[in-house]
Amino acid sequence: MRDFTWGIAATGGIARTVGAAIVAEPGMRVAAVGSRDLARARALAATLGAESAYGSYEQLCADPAVDAIYVATPHAQHLQVAEAAIAAGKAVLCEKPLAATVDDAEKMVRLAREAGVFLMEAMWMRFNPLIQRIAADERFGDLRSVQASFGFAAPYDPAHRLWAPELGGGALLDLGIYPFGLAQLLLGMPTGLHVTGSLAPTGVDAEVAGLLHYPGGRHALVAASLLGNYPNQACVVGSQMRADLQAPFWAPQRIVLTGPSMEPEEHVLDPADNGYAGELREVRAATAEGRTESSIMPLDESLAMMGLLADARRQLA
């Protein structure tokens, strides 16, 4: 069977990390890299063993040797690249969040569905086997509470994508999507939301603490911040069992399950099986099976998350 081939759009931090994950995955390779700058595309292509390099994302998307495009630009540029990839009929794995705005995300999903092209948000947390174990475990009993934080003190730089509004900056879209996303995965969409926090001088949200309400008093306590070093752990509390997720909870290496009528259980991640490998395999499997969406990270759930994060941001205004 021939290799599944990837085209990587952008040459930044996550493009390099996921590019290395593709190279490490049997039966896959990076066929091409696209960048705003041809020299940067050539440099990353050489590192990853890709035969082609392009000085634009559009040229990358037109490469017939590429099966799937991995979109690794800042959020605000996701739609432009995904649009070109969908128009070229390529499967698309788009970095989280799907886009910088609800409108852009809705447009991207509509275009993919109209074209019958596979699209998935690269929410690698959902592909981590320890997260999947928690989501599937029926021993929690009545799931009462999800508590999770993701925060680090990021040096203030108005031009950096974390702080720049034109690049989709802010703690919610970059970091909050993980704690909010863990609550969404385990408890579903909340019936109510209360947040507090603060804005940066650029106007993007710098820190957010949220209380997500669910029927019967179930809840999630979540936090995301660019202003301080949070524990970055998570805790999932049920009436019969609790799960403690070691930092970084969105890519846990180790979880511990405890409960009144069970011996503590420790589960450790196989390092070869992190969430990047899982999301890459999902794209290949979906393409082989003719599926245009993932049941692990469905597009409607990505859109619902975009709406929830926008609601949270509005409460800070």
Ligand SMILES: NC(=O)c1ccc[n+]([C@@H]2O[C@H](COP(=O)([O-])OP(=O)(O)OC[C@H]3O[C@@H](n4cnc5c(N)ncnc54)[C@H](OP(=O)(O)O)[C@@H]3O)[C@@H](O)[C@H]2O)c1
């Ligand atoms: N899944 C994860 O673990 C994870 C981790 C980090 C980030 N992410 C997501 O991945 C995306 C990229 O994050 P990153 O940390 O890789 O960012 P980064 O290091 O700043 O790289 C972004 C790249 O996008 C390209 N780009 C296109 N338009 C740009 C613009 N106007 N300004 C700056 N760069 C632009 C650039 O590459 P060229 O100019 O060479 O094309 C740049 O190197 C974000 O959506 C982020 O949320 C995911």
